[in-house]
Each structure stands twice: as C-alpha cells, then as structure tokens.
Amino acid sequence: MRLEIKDLHVHYGKIEAIKGISVIVNEGEIVTLIGANGAGKTTTLKTISGLRKVSSGAIIFDGQDISNVPAHERVDLGISQAPEGRGIFPGMTVLENLEMGKFHRKNRKAEMSEDLDKVYTLFPRLKERVAQAGGTLSGGEQQMLAIGRALMSRPKVLLLDEPSMGLAPQMIANIFRIITEINKTGVTILLVEQNAQQALQRAHRAYILETGNVVKEAKASDLLNDPAVREAYLGTGAHS
Amino acid sequence: MKIRNYWNLRDWGANLWEGANRPKRVAIALGSIFLVGLLPFAGASFLATPIAAYDAVLVYPVGVFVLMALGLNIVVGKSGMLDLGYVAFFAIGAYTMALMGTHTGLNTWEIMPFGIGFAMLAGVLLGLPTLRLRGDYLAIVTLGFGEIVRLVVLNSTWSKGPNGIANIPMPPDIGPLKFKLDDQKVFFWVVVTMILLTIWMIRRLSVRRPGRAWEAIRQDEDAAELMGVPTLKYKIWSFTLGAAVGGAAGVLYASKNLFIAPEMFTLNVSILILSCVVFGGIGNIWGVVVGATILGYLPDRIRFISDARLLVFGTVLVVVMNFRPDGLLPRKKREKAIVKKEVNA
Secondary structure, eight states: EEEEEEEEEETTTTTTEEEEEEEETTOOOEEEEEEOOTTHHHHHHHHHHHOOOOOOEEEEETTTEOOOOOOOHHHHHTTEEOTTTTTTTTTTHHHHHHHHTTTTTHHHHHHHHHHHHHHHOOOOHHHHHTBBBGGGOOHHHHHHHHHHHHHOOSSSEEEEETTTTTHHHHHHHHHHHHHHHHHTTOOOEEEESSHHHHHHHOSSSSEEETTTTEEEEHHHHHHHOHHHHIIIIOTTTOOO | OOOOOOOOOHHHHHHHHSSHHHHHHHHHHHHHHHHHGGGGGTTTTTTTOOOOOHHHHHHIIHHHHHHHHHHHHHHIIIIIOSSSSSHHHHHHHHHHHHHHHHTTOOOOOHHHHHHHHHHHHHHHHHHHHHTTTHHHHHHHHHHHHHHHHHHHHHHHHHTTGGGGGGOOOOOOOBBTTTOOOOOOOHHHHHHHHHHHHHHHHHHHHTSSSHHHHHHHHHOHHHHHTTTOOOOOHHHHHHHHHHHHHHHHHHHHHHHHOOBOEEEEEEEEHHHHHHHHHHOOOTTOOOHHHHHHHHHHHHHHGGGGGGGHHHHHHHHHHHHHHHHHHHHHSSSOHHHTEEEEEEEEO
C-alpha cells in the first residue's frame, strides 16, 4: 500500500490552486502537509478523496491510478477522510453518524459492533454521547466523531483535514495523541495542519506547501529543528 | 417535568402512536382511513364549500395537492433539493392520459403505468445532467424545465396547443363503484388510496438505505459522498420517485377533469405545491398532508368573498409562517435537541 501523488494540478475555474505537487505516503507512515492559509492543503486532500477533480497529474493508490474513480468508490479502496470543519451530520445521533461511516461496506452488519467498540475504545466520550445529536456536541467531540466515523470504513489511509481547528490546547494534544494511536494500529495517515508544531512532532515526514507548490520535503524531526521553518511556521523560539 | 405545548400536535401524535401496541395502531390507522373516507358525505356541514361542488373540491384541489405535495416532499424535504418545476411531471402525466386516452382506447388504469413511466423517464433525463448542481442553481434549472414542458405543449400540434385536449375518458367503473361527474366520491376514494400508497412507499424507504442516504445528502452532501454514498444516484432516485408521484397525480387529474390545457400547468402550480410543503412542515409526511389539505381547501371554502379571497389566502400564509416558521407540523429538529430515545449500542 502506497499513496503517490504525481505532478498534481487542480483548478477552481480558471484559477490554479495546485500547481504540480508530488507527494508520497508510504504504508504505516504519518505524513503531514503544513502551510499557511491558501497554500492548497485542503484542496490536495479533497482531490485525493475525490471531492475535487484532477486537472492533470495522477493519484496512484496501491499501484492503480484512481484520478477518475468517483469519491464514493474511493472509500471502498480504503481511503477515508475526516472532512475539514468536522463535517459530521448534525441531525443524526452519534451512533447514526458512526453507522453512516459503514454505509458502503458489504458486510456492514457483521462488522458493526466490533468496529463501534474500536471507536468507543479510542473515544470513550463518544460512547457516553451515543444517543445525542451530532450538532449538540462540543467542537472537540465533533472532531472525535468525524475521525471515528472515518475509521468505521476500515481505511488503509486516513485523511485528516485540520483536526486541531478551533479546539482548546488540551483537546488538541488529546486528538494528536489519538492520531498516533490510530497510526500504531496500522492505519496510514495523511494529515493536513496549520498547527505545525503538533503536526511535526507526531509525523514521520512532512511537506511544506506554499501557494500550490511543495517548497520543502523532509523528515518531520529535521523540519522541527530547521531555523527557516521555525521562523516561518513555528514562530521563533516556539516551545509548547 | 413535562412541558405541555398545545401547539405541538406533532409530538402529541408521535406519542400517541409510539405508546400504542400493534392492534391499537391498526385500529388507529383503519379508523382514521375510515373517517377520511367518510369526508365526501360531510357536504352539508360547516365544511361545505359555497359555489364549488364540495366533493369535487375534495378531489381537486385537495386530494391532488396532497398527492403532489407528498411527491415533492421526497425531493425537497427528504433529500433537500429545491425543485421549482414540479408541475412538469404533473403535466407529463396529464398529457399522457389525455393523448393515450383519446387515441388508443386504453383506460385510465392501463394508462397509469405509462404516465408514471414517462414522468420518471423525464425525471431521469432532467436529473442526470442537472443534479450535479446544488441549491439555487438547481432551482433555476428545474424552474426552466417546468416552463419548457408547458411551452412545448402550448406550441405543438399533437397537443392541440392552447386549445387543450377535450373528451378525455373517465376511468372505468370498479365493480359497483361508478365514476360520475356530478358525484365524485369514487374519485376521492381513488385519490385517498393513491395517497396511502405514496405514504406507505415513503415510510418504507425512509427507514431503509435510501432514507439514510437522502438524510445524509440533505445534511452534508460532501460528507455523504465521503461515506461512500453514491450521491448522484440517490439524488436521481429521489427526483424520479417524486416525478412518479407527480405523474400519477397528473393521470388522475386529466381523467377526472376530462379536459386539459397548457394554462393549467403554469409555474404557479409548482409554487403552490411547494407552499403546501413548506406551510405544512417540510420533511414531515403528516405536516405536508395537513398543509396541502388546508391550502387546497381554503380558497374554495372562502370563495364567497370572491376577489378578496386571494388576499385572505395570502394573509393566512403570512400570519401562519410568522408564528410557525417551520410549518404547522415541523419535522423533529434534532440538531438542537438531545435525542431521548434509548439506543442499544
């Protein structure tokens, strides 16, 4: 299993948002894309999950070019995304949200209770809120639900779009701890983040995006110690 | 602590239903159907409509409006797509009945599947290219489609243009039940049967995969796609089922009216049916039934005030929507409430 993006271009109308980026995610890794607003992080993720169309270039997953596979079929292949802004179903209960994560699975009935247990083990809070509507959860709980729901489809690659957005520092640390935990169960993770500090601490490798281009690719620990990167993305002398 | 809200008929009804066991539910259902079936005999009571024949009003507009509103609710209420051209499917059903009825010698029941089929076909043909659009864009396209259908029948020779088609045959008698122009009880019972079938279909689908998929699409289409819901497929299904109900209503309407013309299928009808859905409570079957009943019935009940009746009608709409912005019987807003139902997880 390997996810490879080759010379990807994506357009919004006439505007080119992604200007030929190449990213490789190897099996078992946590790879992070960091960058400022408008760098193209979310667009890249949406293109991998199929919500945006590829203008040119290729997305190769398991040796197969999936550029033209519709989004809902990419879930079958093992690509699952927890969308930006949490994107849960606000009018469905926590349980119904999680069940939706299995919508496409053929033997969903057989797998259901086992996978629900897995999610509840990772996020005990969700179990307490199981009958509560998604829209009534706190921001952190909604993020947990979005990640838990994405896990219900038994993904090979989990795409996470800014899981730290709008969360309290303690909750951010908690979410990132769980991301590492999920990775240890064998799920490859592609993480898009503005919180570069946390992302670089958790990831194996990282790509820095600027206005639709990859400007740097390195081991995450190297970037953490790179003075230029610290200056631009971590704030000078950032410790936390 | 129990807060009783006398305005909240929806919860009152839901509690009554959920509190009942199976034989009780059957009794409630059969009893209500029986009472509704008796409605045409209440012509001498306060329900009577001056000027217009009461039993005819029950069939059209009331019955047909309820049927169409239920069909439109599949599209607008269940899967959240704004369709402003719903009258097109009604027109396709009606013209199928008119043309086949006057040319082929088939009777209403034999033409019904064709009317439904053509409406569904139109739904798929319109849906395939347009359902990739969302929100306002979809509304504009459907609005255009409704007008196109009307303009085609207005300007074609096969549809006799603005003259319309007359001498459409009435449905053949069903055993002892005879269809008559001056006594439309049997028409009413047929409409009620069609309404019940539609409600049954919607309720069955709602608790199964299509219902889940529509609900997900309505709440967040991108997220639904990410869950592996083939959103376009389910949207087309929703659109097509709505079209089927509209087509069925059209067939029945033509066969009851015996004459149809393009002027009966204007944008106004689409807007009025949409008003029924919104007025009653978008997404809630019973709300839609109540809304369409009131909006179908009211203009004829107050027909005696002639010119002022549209003013009164409009005022009622504005006042009610002000006090109950989600409709008379709104669907449950779970986004805002904690769901109490026990869940076995």
